[in-house]
Amino acid sequence: MGKSIVDKIWERHIVHKEAGKPDLLYIDLHLVHEVTSPQAFSGLRMKNRKVRRPDKTFATMDHNVPTINRQQIDDQVALNQMTTLEKNCREFGIELAGINSPEQGIVHVIGPELGLTQPGKTIVCGDSHTSTHGAFGALAFGIGTSEVEHVLATQTLWQSKPKTMKLEINGALANGVTAKDVILYVLANYGIKFGTGYVIEYCGDVIKNLSMEERMTICNMSIEGGARAGLVSPDETTFSYLRGRKHVPKGEIFDQYVENWKALASDEDAEYDKVIEIDGSDIAPMVSWGTNPSMTAKVDGSIPTEAECTTELEKESLARALAYMGLKEGQKIQDIRIQHVFIGSCTNSRIEDIRAAAEIVKGKRVHPGVRALVVPGSQFVKRTAEEEGLNRIFEEAGFEWRDAGCSMCLSMNADVVPSGEHCASTSNRNFEGRQGAGARTHLVSPQMAAAAALNGHFVDIRNLNKVEAL
Amino acid sequence: MTGFQELGGKAVVLDRANVDTDQIIPKQFLKRIEKTGFGKFLFYDWRYKAEGVPNEEFVLNKPENQGATILIANENFGCGSSREHAPWALLDYGFKAVIAPSFADIFKQNCLKNGILPIVLQEEEVKLLIAKGKEKAVILHIDLVEQKVTDHEGFKATFPISDYWKTMLVNGWDEIEITLQLDAKISAYEQANNL
Numbered sequence: 124m125g126k127s128i129v130d131k132i133w134e135r136h137i138v139h140k141e142a143g144k145p146d147l148l149y150i151d152l153h154l155v156h157e158v159t160s161p162q163a164f165s166g167l168r169m170k171n172r173k174v175r176r177p178d179k180t181f182a183t184m185d186h187n188v189p190t191i192n193r194q195q196i197d198d199q200v201a202l203n204q205m206t207t208l209e210k211n212c213r214e215f216g217i218e219l220a221g222i223n224s225p226e227q228g229i230v231h232v233i234g235p236e237l238g239l240t241q242p243g244k245t246i247v248c249g250d251s252h253t254s255t256h257g258a259f260g261a262l263a264f265g266i267g268t269s270e271v272e273h274v275l276a277t278q279t280l281w282q283s284k285p286k287t288m289k290l291e292i293n294g295a296l297a298n299g300v301t302a303k304d305v306i307l308y309v310l311a312n313y314g315i316k317f318g319t320g321y322v323i324e325y326c327g328d329v330i331k332n333l334s335m336e337e338r339m340t341i342c343n344m345s346i347e348g349g350a351r352a353g354l355v356s357p358d359e360t361t362f363s364y365l366r367g368r369k370h371v372p373k374g375e376i377f378d379q380y381v382e383n384w385k386a387l388a389s390d391e392d393a394e395y396d397k398v399i400e401i402d403g404s405d406i407a408p409m410v411s412w413g414t415n416p417s418m419t420a421k422v423d424g425s426i427p428t429e430a431e432c433t434t435e436l437e438k439e440s441l442a443r444a445l446a447y448m449g450l451k452e453g454q455k456i457q458d459i460r461i462q463h464v465f466i467g468s469c470t471n472s473r474i475e476d477i478r479a480a481a482e483i484v485k486g487k488r489v490h491p492g493v494r495a496l497v498v499p500g501s502q503f504v505k506r507t508a509e510e511e512g513l514n515r516i517f518e519e520a521g522f523e524w525r526d527a528g529c530s531m532c533l534s535m536n537a538d539v540v541p542s543g544e545h546c547a548s549t550s551n552r553n554f555e556g557r558q559g560a561g562a563r564t565h566l567v568s569p570q571m572a573a574a575a576a577l578n579g580h581f582v583d584i585r586n587l588n589k590v591e592a593l
Numbered sequence: 594m595t596g597f598q599e600l601g602g603k604a605v606v607l608d609r610a611n612v613d614t615d616q617i618i619p620k621q622f623l624k625r626i627e628k629t630g631f632g633k634f635l636f637y638d639w640r641y642k643a644e645g646v647p648n649e650e651f652v653l654n655k656p657e658n659q660g661a662t663i664l665i666a667n668e669n670f671g672c673g674s675s676r677e678h679a680p681w682a683l684l685d686y687g688f689k690a691v692i693a694p695s696f697a698d699i700f701k702q703n704c705l706k707n708g709i710l711p712i713v714l715q716e717e718e719v720k721l722l723i724a725k726g727k728e729k730a731v732i733l734h735i736d737l738v739e740q741k742v743t744d745h746e747g748f749k750a751t752f753p754i755s756d757y758w759k760t761m762l763v764n765g766w767d768e769i770e771i772t773l774q775l776d777a778k779i780s781a782y783e784q785a786n787n788l
Contacts, residue, residue, distance in 0.1 A: 138782045139775050143756050147775065149782055159676065161626035172769070175779075179788075187624065200624040207626050251675040251699060265699055267677035268628075269706035269768075277772045279779060283755075315611060316669045319698055349672065351698050415611055415672075436610050436667065443609075533674075535620045554615040554673060556638045 125390025128356050129287050129322050132262045136245050145281040151244035153274045154230045155182040157208040159249030163272035164211040174215040175278045182212050183220040185229045186535050190498050190525035228501025228527040231255040231469035238368025242357035242384040252469045254345040257354030258338035264351040286320050286396035291327040294403035299585040302337035303568035306344040307409035311419040318350025325355050329403040335364040336473045343470045344551050347416040356388035410456050410581050411553045411566040413444035420456050422583045428452040448563050457581050463546035464495035464576040468532035471549035471569050472500030474507050480573040481513040489521035490579035496523050498530040534558050547575040594708045596765030600689050600735040602662035606726035613673035618682040632685030663733055664691045665722050671700025680707045694719045705758050718750045
């Protein structure tokens with residue numbers, strides 16, 4: 124029987140195995156940010172413990188940072204959290220991409236960008252979207268602060284081996300359908316807990332043909348289906364993305380690494396605990412209408428009705444979600460009016476996302492009454508976009524062009540959606556209050572967000588493309 | 594963390610599915626650098642109306658539910674973000690156990706690491722407890738060693754927990770301390786793999 128990539132990575136990382144206990148796994152890369160780490164460092168200090176491998180630990184600040192006028196931080200509690208991270212990194216000898224660093228950005232954007240993320244690595248971070256790094260064929264998952272402290276102190280974690288799920292997407296995606304729509308479609312069809320207890324391996328023609336950035340978008344939202352990790356077996360797309368990046372070895376050593384990485388890919392006859400097959404041609408641009416990511420419909424569809432619910436719990440959830448969202452059952456998705464647009468977050472803030480949105484925005488104007496933000500995922504993405512003149516396209520259209528950070532994905536900083544208003548957002552969660560108390564989030568792709576910004580409501584970008592083609 | 598073998602107390606019912614950690618503790622309260630003091634922010638947007646006025650309709654604000662130490666909820670409790678502030682808030686408020694038909698993975702781990710018992714019961718059993726709890730206060734007794742939940746009116750259910758976590762919780766052991774005893778093995782692994 125063959126092995127899956129999860130089996131292979133797992134076996135290579137077992138430090139200690141004992142009956143009746145989880146396995147003790149070695150952690151190759153520990154990413155740290157300002158929000159979930161201070162209590163872990165305090166814990167170390169209290170017990171007089173050291174960071175075992177500062178060289179395998181990398182920190183940045185992203186959740187709290189302002190995306191405008193960042194030299195002056197008014198929120199004293201947030202500022203304290205940032206200076207605490209600076210102090211902790213200094214004291215324990217950890218490299219930090221601080222607020223003024225050219226490498227600063229969302230932790231899940233800069234890890235791959237700097238080549239810290241590599242196939243076969245075990246990667247953890249005190250953030251549930253750590254699953255993003257799985258796009259490289261790494262086993263990457265989010266952890267809590269107690270586990271952050273454990274990894275800092277020991278460079279290991281006690282883990283029970285998760286079940287494996289193969290999610291195969293074949294066929295071809297229609298024009299205007301993006302990686303974001305793929306994962307939203309999966310969530311709309313399989314719900315927000317289908318992945319609980321599993322690591323999802325994404326494969327099939329559709330995945331094979333995606334760029335690394337697109338694969339990251341899909342792996343990023345694995346946790347929205349309950350899976351702590353999602354990954355893709357590494358291939359030529361992976362290797363050519365990594366070649367030449369800062370923390371990736373160069374020359375002959377790189378070639379040796381590639382040979383090693385190739386061997387990680389799942390065997391043809393690998394066995395999985397669960398297999399799901401999806402026809403890529405059925406996927407349309409998707410828009411979430413409710414208060415969790417599975418409450419999502421095709422852009423040419425409508426919000427479900429109570430009559431379509433099969434259980435009492437479903438009925439109650441629909442009623443609660445519609446009351447919160449200020450929407451009606453059966454309402455057409457394209458009739459939902461929006462007042463805010465957010466293009467950013469660890470899901471969709473990379474250069475390809477910015478380029479795709481810019482292409483739609485070029486030469487047009489943001490709809491009156493809509494406030495639109497572009498927040499690049501890293502300062503590197505920002506510089507690249509500016510070199511390509513993309514910032515001018517957005518600014519001329521009436522978008523605000525910001526510095527890198529998590530921003531309006533969770534609105535810990537000043538970028539907040541006011542209560543009762545609707546936001547077309549390229550982020551990953553539409554939970555109640557996520558973008559601000561009472562804020563109403565609609566998850567979409569960057570292209571769909573850009574088109575909504577120009578029209579003041581959702582539009583089917585497949586039709587947009589047709590018009591342009593004429 | 595102090596060890597325990599059993600827990601007992603008043604249970605409060607939050608009859609909702611997919612309660613995410615953004616609801617358990619909203620993001621504006623994640624900026625503090627301590628582990629304590631999060632209890633007053635637990636379920637903040639549900640517990641309070643605008644400007645901090647308590648929402649009397651919310652279960653935790655009802656007089657009969659004061660002093661509850663066990664929370665009963667519906668499926669997929671604790672989904673979403675990995676923030677450990679969620680169990681810190683539950684603990685600080687006074688909850689020692691959460692009962693639900695299922696939990697999100699990261700949240701469940703985070704609970705165990707803080708000595709909160711995440712108890713998975715069968716859907717029918719949780720339904721029964723929810724129905725009971727909606728009528729009057731339910732007093733539950735939880736035996737960690739026997740893996741049993743009971744009340745005085747004949748309710749009886751067993752719950753799964755791994756031997757590893759049972760031992761950790763009963764003894765109140767520090768996981769890092771245990772791992773550090775394997776320091777030589779970790780070093781050997783690092784050497785063998787050129788790390």
